[in-house]
Amino acid sequence: MKTFKIDGGHKLKGSIQPQGAKNEALQILCAILLTPEKVVINNIPDIVDVNKLIKLLGKLGVKIIKLAHGSYQFQADNINLKYLESPEFKEDGRGLRGSIMIVGPLLARFGKGYIPKPGGDKIGRRRLDTHFEGFIKLGAKFRYSREDQFYGVEAKKLKGTYMLLEEASVTGTANIVMAAVLAEGKTTIYNAACEPYLQQLCKMLNRMGAKITGVGSNKLVVEGVDKLGGTEHRMLPDMIEIGSWIGLAAMTKSELTITNVSWDDLGLIPNVFRKLGITVERQGDDIHVPAHTDGYQIQSFIDGSILTISDAPWPGFTPDLLSIILVVATQARGSVLIHQKMFESRLFFVDKLIDMGAKIILCDPHRATVIGHDFKSTLKATTMTSPDIRAGVSLLIAALSAKGTSIIHNIEQIDRGYERIDERLRAIGAKIERI
Missing domain, CATH: 3.65.10.10 (Enolpyruvate transferase domain)
Structure with missing residues (x-):
C-alpha cells in the first residue's frame, strides 16, 4: 500500500493546469x-x-x-x-x-x-x-x-x-x-x-x-x-480537479491560478465556492484565486437560515465536489449544511476530519453540518487512510492546510483519478512525498 507524507501549513503559489476529464x-x-x-x-x-x-x-x-x-x-x-x-x-x-x-x-x-x-x-x-x-x-x-x-x-x-x-x-x-x-x-x-x-x-x-x-x-x-x-x-479539462484546486487555494490561504479551465462548461461550480466566501476570478479562460489572508465567510440564505449545499443532476452541483466543499467549510466563518443525496456512504470520511479537529455533525448518512473554525484553530496533522478518490483528495487538502506531518495511506485511490498529483503539487510549493 502506497502512502503520502505531507508537511502541511505552508502557502502555495503559482499556476496549475487541470488534467483531461x-x-x-x-x-x-x-x-x-x-x-x-x-x-x-x-x-x-x-x-x-x-x-x-x-x-x-x-x-x-x-x-x-x-x-x-x-x-x-x-x-x-x-x-x-x-x-x-x-x-x-x-x-x-x-x-x-x-x-x-x-x-x-x-x-x-x-x-x-x-x-x-x-x-x-x-x-x-x-x-x-x-x-x-x-x-x-x-x-x-x-x-x-x-x-x-x-x-x-x-x-x-x-x-x-x-x-x-x-x-x-x-x-x-x-x-x-x-x-x-x-x-x-x-x-x-x-x-x-x-x-x-x-x-x-x-x-x-x-x-x-x-x-x-x-x-x-x-x-x-x-x-x-x-x-x-x-x-x-x-477532452475537456476535469471540472472536479478544477474545484479541488479552488478548495486547496482557499484552505492554504494561497494565491493560485488554474489555467485553461473551459469556463463555459463549469456550470455552478465557481458560484458555489463563492457562497462559501471564496473569491473566484475569471481571467480569460483561467481561474485566479487570490490569497485569502483574512479567511472567507459563508453566506446565509436571504431569510437568514443556514446555507445548504446539495448535489443534483446537471446543471445542478456535481456530487463529486461535495467532499471538497465540506473540507473547505471547516475553516470558513459560519456554518453550512452539506446534503449528499446520491450516495449513502460518501460522507463517512468525516470521522477523519473530526480527528483532525474539525467541527462536523454527521446528521445521517446523507447530511453533515460543518461549523467553521475561521482559521482560529487549525486542523491537526494525523495519520489516515483514503476511502475513495474524492474523499482522498479532500483529506489531502486538509493535510496540506494542517500544521505538522500527516500520513495518508491507500493513495492508490487518489491515483485512480488524479494524474501525478504529488509532482504537480510540489511544483506549486507543496511539501508532499510519496513513500
Missing part, C-alpha cells in the same frame, strides 16, 4: 468500439482508471498507438469477442466501474455485450438498472448469472424506441446513446443526463456520422445510422 475519458474511450476506422483522442489523463480501460480495450483487440503524452490513436477493426467470455475478462472488468460502458457499443455493433459486476469507489450502491433497462427497450435480451455476477445483453438488431429514464444517470445515458446510434429507426431518451461530458460524447458521435439532436437538454433524439466513421476528439 476522467469521467469524459471513460465514455469517449468506449465509443471508439463503434467504428472500425481510426479515432484519435487528445488530452487523455494518465490515471489508473483510464489506463485500466485502455489496457482492457487492447485485450479486446483494439489497435492502440500512443502519439504523445495524453494523445492516442485507436482502431477497433478486429475485435476479439471471445475475450468477453473469458475468466481474464471477468477479472479485468471487475476492477473498473467505467467498464460498464463498453456494453452499449459492443451490443450496437456486434449484437452482444457482457460485463462482470464492476468495482470502483466504496461510496454506496450504484445501480446498473438504467443501463440494462435501456438496452432491453431497444430490443436486447438480458441475462444475469448470480453465481459469478456476470451480466449479458444480446440482440440481432436493436430497434429505436421511446424511453423515459428512471434516473438521469450519466453513464446510463451514455451507454444507451452509444447503443442507439446504430439501432434501426428513431430513439427518444427523456430524462437524459446532460452533463458537459455527455455533450462531448454526443458531439463526437455526430462527427463520426451519428444523428443526435437535443444535445445539452434532457431529451435526446437519436436517428439510427448504418455505420460510423473515424474522427479526432479533445
